[in-house]
Amino acid sequence: MRNYLNIIVAYSIMMLLIILVGIFQSWSIALTIFNYCMISAVMTLGANIQWGYAGLINFGIMGYTALGGLAVVLVSVAPVPEAWSVGGVNMMTCLGIIIIMIFSTRYILKNIQKSNKRNYLIAGIIIVGLILIKIIAGPAIEQIEAVDPAKTGFLGGLGLPVLFSWIVGGLFAAGLAFIVGKVALGLRADYLAIATLLIAEIVVSIIKHEDWLARGVKNVIGLKRPAPYEIDLQTSPWFINLVEKFHSAKLDLANSLSERQDILNQLVIDASSVYVKLCFAGMFLVVVIILLIITQKALYSPWGRMMRAIRDNEEAASAMGKNVVKQHLFIFILGSAIVGIAGAMMVTNDGLFTPGSYRPMRYTFVIWVMVIVGGTGNNFGAILGGFVVWFLWVEAAPIALFFINLFTAHLPETNEIKVHLINSAPYFRFLLVGIGLLLIMRFRPQGIIPEKIIKQ
């Protein structure tokens, strides 16, 4: 029990902070923060598997998150039949061409000796394939994007239940991670960081600019939800009754029937949003707990020990007969898949897919700060890091505003410095997170909850 004391204390403080937000700001905000904390926690779990278990630095989290989000669109949105009829055949042909390209390249790689001839053949296949794709897809893309561009203008998805897309998001991310891993894993640590970051940028820019796929920067809104809608709740009698029972004391204070009705309406609106967020929170909690159990089991299994051995001394591990390259690739795929799930969860939570919002600051660097702050190599630490840093990231502006007002209380309202500082309160989040990271790196490099090695 004593071993877990610091974990319990840290998590209790975190929960207390969120509850304080609920009391002082509103429960809806507190739950939003909590949900996002949970999504961040899943992302940090993924990054922690790569960095904490295996020492692989992956700055491409943004790309996997975006792919997870794309999965939600491709799985859950209803297909657009007009778009399929005008451009479906051509796009499928292109997909076929890409598959043929991949297989013929593989065939050449396998069956022809390493030589200039092989390089030219592969280059030839790629160039011919790209030209074919450009010729075939060009007109089709134009036609697809012309189908009711204000609402659709894309192929749409499969119309399946949205929860299914979380798995698909993981698979998408795993697929990308396989390619990235094959290309970049041999690089040294800082090169790997840059390479993964740039590949993620490529992925995001493709999602952003290929409008036929997911409407690009025009965004997809009104995605399906695994939780009920607020509007439906507000009109369903069981929910209104529930709210009435819950707030009966407050309602009894009302003077007249109409006033009572007004109060009740307001309460129902508030409660419906809280209820929906609670539904999401429940689902996310299930995901986090499942992932935590699996990763915890894995960490203390022979496989986990092997990963740590590889991380701590690659040469020794490979001398013991462990296949370092293969294990690195495997763990890279595993971690990225988890990040992909988180990306799908996030888009489901928001109900909209906005490719323009995927920026390295928010989806790579902040996540990395979470991993470092929480504790590398410790899953409880990673989750805590997700909570702490996200909480700071969101609450930095109110906190900064409070302190600005405190320190400039003696200045008049129109003082230029005061006005300027108050206007720039939102940017204090960068300062807070940055200084937090620097302090942790300096004085507690293992993070808030350090890695624990259980001797067996």
Added chain:
Amino acid sequence: MDLINAVIVLLNYTVIPALTYGSQLALGAIFVTLIYGILRFANFATGDMMSFGTMFAVLLTYYFQSIGISFGFLPTALLTIPFAIFMMILYMLLIDQTVFKYYRIKKSPPVQLAMVSVGVMFVTQAVIRIIIGPTDRRFLDGEKFILKATEFKEMTGLAEGLTIKSTQMITIVVTIIVVAIMFWFLNKTKTGTSMRAYSDNEDLALLSGIDPKKVVLITWIIAGILATIGGILYGLDKSYRPFVYFNNMLPIFAAAIVGGIGNPYGAFFGGYVIAFAEIFLTYAYKRFLVYILPESLEPNSLMQLLSTDYKFAISFSILVIVLIFRPSGIFEGKRI
């Protein structure tokens, strides 16, 4: 005549913009490469450090304009360069003393230093946004054009015009001067040689009596000069916006690695490789081909290889290709 027109079209829309953009990238890439070669870490705060220096230039330009100082037909910002560099170097030395020095003395692995630089990036970004805000700012004054399209057409009687913006000229000239002085310094002076020695083999350099503190100090000073000038030139040519500077970090990294990280010549060259590739692959060649080809073959599409949306993606793809086939870059990296 058609041929000359075609060449002018290419010059106007691709070569001159690419040279300008390449110069701006090259300065940033040399900055990255110097830090990597001598202090041995990938500096993720690159873009924000450039932004920090530029911020002072912008503020000082506004101040100079308000008290009526100008630089004739040249932009006032050029006058502010020494002051901006001074502030930049102070900031860099402050950061080095408070943050990086500890890890350097402890001989931490490069990854840890890179993560620390992420922290510096956050802090710098916050400071910039708190001081100047995230909005778009233009601080170019003086003559806008050296050569206008209409003037060129009158002068030569050609159908196509050639425009040279003053910022393009300034960028190219200043870059050449700065880079020439820097290479001269690295190759011909004693301090420069000791820096190269330190980068090649730290232990050997220490044994032969090179003062590491001095090397680090000089490196930060040169880095400050490069970052500030690179940032100001970019800001003059386009506009100053903190977010854009942060994003520019990525093509700058690409340029540094493509050229061979740790090698300033490579970085200089890499900047132009990236810039030319970005612009040549996204340029719509229709206008060019109309002049070159006979009428029967005239293209009816734009003849654009990739849409301009993919500008950044191109530089990153080049980087990925280079990393796969020649991880040390086009020039051998890790040498100054």
